[in-house]
Amino acid sequence: MGRIILFGFIIFLGLISCKETREKNHDFSTKAILVYNATIIDVVNGNVLKDKAILIDSGIIKRVGDYNTLKSMINLNNQINVEGKFIIPGLWDMHVHIEGQDLVDDNLALLPVFVAYGITTVRDMASDLGEQVLAWREDIKEDKLLGPQIFTAGRKLEGINSIWKGDLEIANEDDLSKMLDKLEAYNVDLVKITENTLAGPLFLKSVQEARKRGFKVSGHIPIDLTIQEVVDAGFTSIEHASYLLRLGSDEKGIVERLNSGDISRNQANAYYSTAFNQDTAMLAYQKLSKTNIAITPTLIGGKQLAYLEEDDHSEDDFLEFLTDRFTANYQWRIDRMANDTPEQKMDRKKRYELIAKQLPYIQKAGIKILAGSDAAALNTFVYPALSLHQELELFQKAGLTSLEILQSATINGAELMGQLNTMGTIEANKQADMVILNSNPLLDIRGTRDIYAVINDGQYFNRTDLDSLLNEAKQTKKRLDKERK
Numbered sequence: 344m345g346r347i348i349l350f351g352f353i354i355f356l357g358l359i360s361c362k363e364t365r366e367k368n369h370d371f372s373t374k375a376i377l378v379y380n381a382t383i384i385d386v387v388n389g390n391v392l393k394d395k396a397i398l399i400d401s402g403i404i405k406r407v408g409d410y411n412t413l414k415s416m417i418n419l420n421n422q423i424n425v426e427g428k429f430i431i432p433g434l435w436d437m438h439v440h441i442e443g444q445d446l447v448d449d450n451l452a453l454l455p456v457f458v459a460y461g462i463t464t465v466r467d468m469a470s471d472l473g474e475q476v477l478a479w480r481e482d483i484k485e486d487k488l489l490g491p492q493i494f495t496a497g498r499k500l501e502g503i504n505s506i507w508k509g510d511l512e513i514a515n516e517d518d519l520s521k522m523l524d525k526l527e528a529y530n531v532d533l534v535k536i537t538e539n540t541l542a543g544p545l546f547l548k549s550v551q552e553a554r555k556r557g558f559k560v561s562g563h564i565p566i567d568l569t570i571q572e573v574v575d576a577g578f579t580s581i582e583h584a585s586y587l588l589r590l591g592s593d594e595k596g597i598v599e600r601l602n603s604g605d606i607s608r609n610q611a612n613a614y615y616s617t618a619f620n621q622d623t624a625m626l627a628y629q630k631l632s633k634t635n636i637a638i639t640p641t642l643i644g645g646k647q648l649a650y651l652e653e654d655d656h657s658e659d660d661f662l663e664f665l666t667d668r669f670t671a672n673y674q675w676r677i678d679r680m681a682n683d684t685p686e687q688k689m690d691r692k693k694r695y696e697l698i699a700k701q702l703p704y705i706q707k708a709g710i711k712i713l714a715g716s717d718a719a720a721l722n723t724f725v726y727p728a729l730s731l732h733q734e735l736e737l738f739q740k741a742g743l744t745s746l747e748i749l750q751s752a753t754i755n756g757a758e759l760m761g762q763l764n765t766m767g768t769i770e771a772n773k774q775a776d777m778v779i780l781n782s783n784p785l786l787d788i789r790g791t792r793d794i795y796a797v798i799n800d801g802q803y804f805n806r807t808d809l810d811s812l813l814n815e816a817k818q819t820k821k822r823l824d825k826e827r828k
């Protein structure tokens with residue numbers, strides 16, 4: 344009998360604890376919010392999910408479901424009606440440079456501007472501020488600083504005496520190993536490699552060694568290597584679609600002739616632009632798509648330079664956010680092009696248009712496209728935050744569908760960074776990063792600029808909040824300009 348009572352008691356305890364766990368699941372913090380009457384755009388398949396409620400607590404999407412089921416779990420004051428609005432995952436800018444040793448305050452003031460433009464994640468592709476960006480990455484993670492989540496390459500690998508400031512320059516495998524140790528100690532999110540003075544063989548070795556250590560590797564393609572060689576060595580993403588133009592001709596033959604001293608670098612480059620054949624390129628894209636390589640086209644930078652004469656930027660609204668010291672950096676590229684002949688100017692435009700034209704082909708071949716602006720102080724008129732939206736618009740002009748474009752700026756980035764389990768879509772248990780839009784971006788991608796509210800790492804910013812972030816950045820610009828006079 345005693346035993347039966349004891350047994351019954353244990354079951355009773357079990358039931359109580361079961362009930363407790365269930366209730367605990369409903370027990371959200373007082374800061375939890377419920378966004379309801381939402382139209383969610385599922386960026387995986389383009390489905391439009393109407394009348395959804397999203398419950399967010401402690402930076403995480405806890406539930407996506409029916410308002411009537413969820414409303415009792417959240418304080419009425421924390422319920423936000425977004426009827427008639429469209430919700431997409433927070434945008435990723437997969438190629439920025441937070442750079443400039445003398446632009447620390449300037450860059451710091453721009454971090455909230457990304458959030459105000461709906462960009463909740465950036466991939467920083469290395470700069471002379473490497474350690475500073477790594478520190479900001481941590482501060483943002485720990486909620487000490489407001490900004491997009493940062494993935495960063497820290498500082499990039501290059502050859503000796505390159506034109507880039509603050510890179511990690513290597514002359515041999517010994518140097519390479521030391522620099523990779525350094526990047527490992529920095530705990531960078533990827534390794535970036537460029538080709539200004541880094542010769543092909545050591546470049547390939549760098550890709551291989553970085554991969555061996557478990558890094559993702561992104562960067563440029565040296566002229567003395569074929570794209571296939573770099574990809575086979577373990578490249579994760581090619582930065583800038585301009586390199587793909589090589590695939591429209593006999594790239595392998597050209598690289599061989601260059602390496603045997605038969606032709607010069609200039610001749611090789613000239614050949615790539617004159618001998619381009621679209622069918623040849625398409626076959627090469629299809630072959631390349633089997634390797635899992637991704638591409639960040641970065642169209643907007645090339646577009647700004649190609650159309651520099653037609654477009655007057657002096658009245659651009661965005662200049663209100665950028666200090667005089669920041670925009671002073673724009674001049675070097677303008678000066679570099681100042682003596683271009685009319686023919687060179689025409690070629691630059693043609694080349695830009697040909698690169699942009701490749702996007703639908705690349706997409707059709709099955710290569711993942713990553714939206715990245717290349718926004719940087721050194722990249723003329725490629726404004727932080729805004730330029731990602733301009734990039735998306737150029738993708739639309741080039742012929743990608745709105746869904747493909749949304750994917751390039753959300754799930755494709757999350758997948759490349761190995762974060763698709765926790766980021767990139769609006770689903771339970773994912774990080775709460777999303778943009779609430781007044782207009783449907785599936786009808787016109789420019790809808791991503793028509794921002795009603797942003798949820799960044801679970802924090803809700805309505806339009807007034809976003810405007811005050813923008814206003815603060817404008818005030819900082821004015822103050823810094825004044826202090827430096």
Ligand SMILES: [Zn+2]
Binds near residue numbers: 468
């Ligand atoms: Zn770049």
